[in-house]
Amino acid sequence: MSIMEYNGAAIVAMIGKDCVAIAADKRLGVQSQTVSFNFKKIFQMNDKLFVGLPGLATDVQTVANKLKFNLNMYQLRENRQMKPRTFMHMVSNTLYTRRFGPYFVEPIVAGLDPLTNEPYIATMDLIGCPMETKDFVVGGTCTEQLYGMCESLWNPDMEPDDLFETISQSLLNAVDRDALSGWGAVVHIIEKDKVTTRDLKARMD
Amino acid sequence: MMQHNAMAFNSGSDLLPDWMSAEHSTGTTIMAVEFSEGVVIAADSRTTTGSYIANRVTDKLTRVTDNIYCCRSGSAADTQAITDIVSYHMNFHKMELDEDPEVRHAAKIFQDLCYNYREQLSAGIICAGWDKKAGGQVYSIPIGGMLMRQPVCIGGSGSTYLYGHIDATFKENMTKDECMQYCANAIALAIFRDGSSGGICRLACITKDGIERKTILHQDLPKFFEG
Numbered sequence: 507m508s509i510m511e512y513n514g515a516a517i518v519a520m521i522g523k524d525c526v527a528i529a530a531d532k533r534l535g536v537q538s539q540t541v542s543f544n545f546k547k548i549f550q551m552n553d554k555l556f557v558g559l560p561g562l563a564t565d566v567q568t569v570a571n572k573l574k575f576n577l578n579m580y581q582l583r584e585n586r587q588m589k590p591r592t593f594m595h596m597v598s599n600t601l602y603t604r605r606f607g608p609y610f611v612e613p614i615v616a617g618l619d620p621l622t623n624e625p626y627i628a629t630m631d632l633i634g635c636p637m638e639t640k641d642f643v644v645g646g647t648c649t650e651q652l653y654g655m656c657e658s659l660w661n662p663d664m665e666p667d668d669l670f671e672t673i674s675q676s677l678l679n680a681v682d683r684d685a686l687s688g689w690g691a692v693v694h695i696i697e698k699d700k701v702t703t704r705d706l707k708a709r710m711d
Numbered sequence: 712m713m714q715h716n717a718m719a720f721n722s723g724s725d726l727l728p729d730w731m732s733a734e735h736s737t738g739t740t741i742m743a744v745e746f747s748e749g750v751v752i753a754a755d756s757r758t759t760t761g762s763y764i765a766n767r768v769t770d771k772l773t774r775v776t777d778n779i780y781c782c783r784s785g786s787a788a789d790t791q792a793i794t795d796i797v798s799y800h801m802n803f804h805k806m807e808l809d810e811d812p813e814v815r816h817a818a819k820i821f822q823d824l825c826y827n828y829r830e831q832l833s834a835g836i837i838c839a840g841w842d843k844k845a846g847g848q849v850y851s852i853p854i855g856g857m858l859m860r861q862p863v864c865i866g867g868s869g870s871t872y873l874y875g876h877i878d879a880t881f882k883e884n885m886t887k888d889e890c891m892q893y894c895a896n897a898i899a900l901a902i903f904r905d906g907s908s909g910g911i912c913r914l915a916c917i918t919k920d921g922i923e924r925k926t927i928l929h930q931d932l933p934k935f936f937e938g
Contacts, residue, residue: 511762514906538738538868538906543937647762650728683764685738685757685906709929710937711757711902711909 507537509610510632514686515547515560515646518677519616519627520660522669525697526625528556528616529677531646531708532690534563543689543710551577552587554696555617557597560646561632562610569609573597587620594628594636601634608632612645616696623698642676648684655680666695666702674706682709728763738907740869740898741771741782743839744890745862749847749918750839751887753894754782755869755902756910767910776801777921779817779840784867785854786833793824793834814840818850818858826856835866841917869901869908876900887916891925899932 514535519528534545548558549570557573559566576596580588588596594615601609615628629643630636637643642660644652655676664672674693681688691706738759743752754771757764771783773791775798783790797820804812818838825834832854839849851857851864863881865873876897885893891914898912912927 514762535906540904540906651763682767685759685762685764685909709909711755711929 510561510612511647511686512537513561513563513566514684515566516648516652516677516681516684516687517547517558517560517614517645518642518652518656518673518680519558519614519629520642520656520664520669520673520676521625521627521640521662522664522666524618524623524625525666525669525695526616526618526627527666527669527673527693527695528558528614528627529673529691529693529706530558530560531677531681531687532692533687535686538685540689548692548694549574550694550701551593551617552581552620554620554623554698554701555588555590555593555615556694556696557593558614558616558645559611560614561612565609565611569600569611569613572600576600589619590615590617590626590628591638593617594626594630594638598630598634598636601630601632605633614643614645618696618698647686648680651680651683652676666697670695670702670704678706678708728761738869738905739771739784739867740865740873740901740905740908741784741837741867742863742865742870742873742894742897743782743837743849744885744894745839745847745849746885746887746890747847748887749841749916750849751890751894751914751916752780752782752837752839753898753912753914754867755898755908756913757908758787759907762906764909769910770913772913772915772924774798774922775817775838775840776805776812778811778842778917779814779838780915780917780922781817781821781839782837782866784835789832789834790836793821793832793836796824797821811842813842813844814838814848815845815850815860818848818852818860821850821852822856822858825852825854829854829856837864837866839864839917841919843919847917865897867901867908869898869905872901872904873897887918891916895927896933900935902932903935903937
């Protein structure tokens with residue numbers, strides 16, 4: 507089994523009308539054995555910026571801490587919130603510095619611009635090659651299933667409630683076809699004035 | 712088309728998702744319990760190719776004869792082929808004897824195949840049923856081809872999570888309903904922890920009156936501590 511599939515994960519982010527959503531499963535496994543149903547894979551970086559980290563669990567936690575540290579230093583020096591696109595470049599750089607001994611994570615960035623509130627999502631591979639899209643990004647052990655679900659369900663300009671339903675159904679039905687992800691799910695909807703976090707009732711198998 | 716693509720790339724190639732070359736495996740949790748009037752057999756319903764769930768409603772409780780069933784774990788292709796062959800033999804056997812075949816005869820043929828072809832096969836089978844000479848019987852034929860009769864038997868990748876549970880809670884001479892509930896509890900516990908087991912729980916009770924099947928959907932499975 508590949509190192510990226512050792513712990514199992516499923517993460518998806520989508521763009522809506524003046525909002526973004528990011529969702530992840532909650533399983534932590536050791537190959538086929540499930541060890542925890544409460545493993546955090548999405549981390550809040552600032553008020554309207556989230557990063558989701560699928561991949562090897564130890565690197566998920568290390569990279570999340572590193573990114574938060576660097577983001578805090580930036581925000582203290584610049585005295586302003588970091589833009590999502592800038593954050594994406596910072597993540598990319600952090601991963602590329604380890605080009606020949608990489609962190610085994612493929613991050614997903616989701617957020618709103620701190621000033622204009624323009625929605626932004628991006629993903630990258632484990633050595634930092636970025637990909638920005640206008641619709642959705644997926645990551646983890648069931649990306650094929652997630653692509654299929656997102657491609658069928660996503661429409662442009664969805665309101666936050668609609669976006670919540672769409673991203674939830676995309677995630678739940680994709681992880682139900684993957685033996686290494688699932689066991690619970692969490693969804694964050696990021697709008698210009700608030701962030702709503704909801705736990706989904708999912709199949710625990 | 713899938714065959715062509717799988718041959719064009721090396722298996723394990725980064726260009727090909729692993730489920731296009733991986734073998735179908737019934738990851739699985741299976742179990743069988745003897746009681747006074749017969750046996751209760753149970754299984755989950757997940758078949759995986761690599762980590763992709765190829766079938767989420769598989770029936771792993773397969774008929775050998777009307778009164779003998781088997782629970783299959785390991786390679787889906789191997790266990791289906793073996794069960795077909797045993798069923799074929801038992802058909803002839805029934806005609807020769809002019810009565811329903813005994814469970815231990817079916818189990819012996821399972822053992823024969825699993826032992827003699829052990830290098831080529833990956834099959835863990837539980838053969839269980841009822842006959843009028845010995846009542847309810849459960850025979851375990853794990854990988855390698857051993858044969859052993861047991862009052863309770865568990866198998867498949869999910870069974871590792873059940874050994875302690877069975878040791879601590881099993882008692883002989885349960886009633887039919889107690890056995891059904893016991894099996895449902897055990898399968899639910901394994902489904903919860905094992906990534907290769909999941910879906911629904913299929914139960915069946917084999918007595919002198921034949922087979923009685925029951926299906927428990929995921930949301931109706933017993934719930935335990937979810938810490």
